[in-house]
Amino acid sequence: MGMIYISEHIFIEENEIHEEFIHASGPGGQNVNKVATAVQLRFDVADSPSLPDDVRERLNLLAGRRLTKEGILIINACRYRTQEQNRQDALNRLIELICKAVEKPKPRRKKKISAASKQRRLEAKRRKSEVKQMRRFDPGKED
Secondary structure: EEEOOOOOOOEEEEEEHEEEEEOOOOOOHHHHHHOOOOEEEEEOOOOOOOOOOHHHHHHHHHHOOOOEEEEEEEHHHHHHHHHHHHHHHHHHHHHHHHHHOOOOOOOOOOOOHHHHHHHHHHHHHHHHHHHHHHOOOOOOOOO
């Protein structure tokens, strides 16, 4: 049984990934109707023993619509005309997605606005307001 290495501490066993070959859509002539070259890769994110909880949560967010209600990630690969290339493409996309989930986001630090920048902003707003006041039509005033 093979292992797929994601990072230093995270690896997935190949039996956690299920592949199904399906007919691809798009160009390919008669070949597209005969040969199932597209790959549908399924990975159970919710029940995978290989993923730490924090990575699992980030992966759920990153996966978006590709994640089913049951927590299964589905990746469809049909860029290439051969099964092997599509298998590799689907696997690479899964690894790339998990690698993004492994990266911890930087915490946002709230910054203090300087008094001078606050003053400049308020001054600009006041000038803009004056310009708009000057543009207003005054019905009592005649030219």
